[in-house]
Amino acid sequence: MNLVNLQDVSLAYGPLVLLDSVSLGIEEGDRIGIVGRNGGGKSTLVSVIAGRLQPDSGRVVHSRGLRIGFLHQQDSFPDTTVGQFVLDGRAEHEWAGDARIRDVLRGLLSGWDLNARMAHLSGGERRRAGLARMLIDTHDLIILDEPTNHLDIEGIAWLADHLNQRREAVAVVTHDRWFLDAVTQRTWEVVDGRVERYEGGYAAYVLAKAERQRLARAAEERRQNLLRKELAWLRRGPPARTSKPKFRIEAANALIANEPPARDTVELVRFASSRLGKTVIDVKDVTLRAGDTVLLDRLTWQLGPGDRIGVVGVNGSGKTSLLRLLAKEQAPDAGTVRHGATVNLAHLSQNLAELDPEARPLQAVSEIRQRVTVGKREYSASQMLERFGFRGERQWTPIGDLSGGERRRLQLLRLLMAEPNVLLLDEPTNDLDIETLTELEDLLDGWPGSLVVVSHDRYFLERVCDQVFALLGDGTLRHLPGGVDEYLRLRAERAERGEIPQDGAAAKEDAGPAEAAPKLSAAERRAAQKELQRIERRIDRISAREEELHALMAEAAEDYARLAELGAELKALTAEKAELEDAWLREAERLGE
Incomplete structure (x- = not known):
């Protein structure tokens, strides 16, 4: 059954045509990922599909009674309590007895005070609450515009699993390529006013697009090389990445038959060693605190020449503090941090300094350096800007007129133009579209230095880093040979044992009753968690x-004896369920959930 049909839809803002005679449809059960450059029309497309934006021409037809759940980047939120907003007036016994509502609250708002005011939340927290409210309701079509923003790796994994268990059709705009492969079965690329359609998730999209370009003998050789490199990475990765494509794999294999590895690790480490020497950053017996919380406890650790490290952990576990410590922007409470004599360090923080709004991108980059060498190639400032999406006149657009994502791209490029040999990147993928991400990954492939990346973008971490470390909230920095999968497994195991500390992003300063509750021992928490799970299983049954x-009872409408028997059983179950819901609330209050 078709849920939405677009027929010859066009929409433009002045001379900028975002949709040009687009015709497409969404059917029941569809799982669609929407990709494209920032500003290319992705958010416009989903707003038109949802009926929030009227096209200049063409028709948008919804099936009768269509229920759409829409998470938009520009949604506004009322000044009510979190509980009133998220639960939409549901009584406690109603939402406590609903397994899906409990799952959403646990997955997105664990540890939150539902009596806190929405106005007191950060923008990311309000958006997280908006996602929770939308997922609690039942829809025919769920539309998500950048849902993974403000979620950590665990939250993204939970959201993917949650959506995969639902029956509704899903259309999602995101630059998170791991999420696309985990959730979607079709891909729409919005480009130059058109919507190009592909079968499968992100891996299938890359394969199919490379195949289309091979057959069409596309003229842009550099762009093809990027796709081939990305394709080579996908084919060399875990088998799950290529399980969805349904077209000929032989043709795809022909594309990468002579494609070298994404990066020559041995050569890069050898070159990095010659530039950096043996010592890069040595952390010795360091203790770091944030208030009463111990983030690092007597940590001894070394970053060597050519090391490419990814760091994961929940929000509030100390990832940003670790980068500031490595950059010597934050002093440890005890211990020492030593840099090698040849270290030239660049730190991309989340709080970027503002550039001169009157300056132009080409001027801003050229003042750092006119030319830069990456790997074995030399690029001019203009060529580097083009690689980062500033083409033609965009290189001369006043910086004050650029979007937030463009300004972040520009800041990142300025850091790279300084030719550092140690890079510390804090959430570098924020506001970057997939095309820009592949350009950044390509640059980092040939960059011979030491790299530490903090990111919730699982695909990016696995793509550019050789090792993964985790901050697990116990003061250690733990090496994870199994990467992100091992991190998620460890977190799940600790959750089962009741050992996970409160998520720093979710803990509210005005948490009220949840913080006032007596603190439970580890054994008491484990027992309470088991009791909570037992109650939930019984309620579900x-x-x-x-x-x-x-x-x-409907079948036995005329059998009064049978009706009485069934009615008695129903009455007993209803009474038991009410008692269980009360018990669930008591245990949840003890745990602060």
Whole structure:
């Protein structure tokens, strides 16, 4: 059944045509990922699909009674409590007895005070609450515009799993390529006013696009090389990455038959050693605190020449503080941090300094350096700007007129133009579209230095880093040979044992009753968690039996003896369920959930 049909839809803002005679449809159960350059029309397309934006011409047809859940980047939020907003007036016994609502609250708002005011939350927290409210309701079509923003790796994994268990059709705009492969089965690319359609998730999209370009003998050789490099990475990665494509793999393999590895690690480490020497950053017996919280406890660790390290951890675990410590922007409470004599360090923080709004991008980059060598190639400032999406006249657009994402790209490029040999990157993928991400990854492939990356973008971490370390909230920096998968497994195991500390992003300063509750020991928390899970399983079984009883009572409408028997069982189950819901609330309050 078709849910939405677009027929010859066009929409433009002045001379900028975002949609040009676009015709497409969304059917029941579709899982669609929408990709394209920033500003290319992705958000416009989903706003038109949702009926929030009227096209200049063409028709948008919704099926009768269509229920759409839409998470938009520009949504506004009322000044109510978190509970009133997210639960939309539902009584406690109603939402406590609903397994899906409990799952959403646990996955997105664990540890939150539902009595806190929405106005007191940060922008990212309000957006997280908006996502929770939308997922609690039932829809025919769920539309998500950048849903992974402000979620950590665990939250993104939870959201992917949650969506995969739902039956609704899903259309999602995101630059998170791991999420696209985990959730979607079709890909739409918005480019030059058109919507190009591909079967499969991100891996299939890369394969199919490379195949289309091979068949069409595309003239842009550099762009093809980027796709081939990305394709080579995908084919060399875990088998799951290529499990969805349904077209000929032989043709794809022909594309990468002579493609070298994404980066020659041995050569880069050898070159990095010659530039950096043996010592890069040595951390010795360091203790670092944030208030009463110990982020690092007597940590001894070394960053060597050519090391490419990814750092993961929940929000508030100390990832940004670790980078500031490595950059010597924050002094440890105890211990020492020593840099090698030849270290030229650049740190991309999340809080970027503003550039001169009157300056032009080409001027801003040229004042750092006119030319730069990456790997074995030399690029001019203009060529580097083009690689980062500043083409033609955009290189001369006043910086004050650039979008937030463009300004971040410009800041990152200025750092790279300084030719550092140690890079510390804090959430470098924020506001970058997929095309820019592949350009950045290509540059880093040939960059012979030491790299430490903090990112919630799982694909980017696995693509550019050789090792993964985790801050698990116990004061250690733990090496994870199994990468992000091992991190998620460890977190799940610790959650089962009740050992996970509160998520720093979710803990509210005005948390009220949740913070006032007596602190439980580890054993008490484990027992409470087990009791909570037991109650939930029993409630779920009762709910399933209630549905069966209603169906049986409908069949036995004229058998009064049978009706009485079924009614008595239903009454007993309803009473038991009410008691269990009260018990669930008591245990949840003890745990602060």
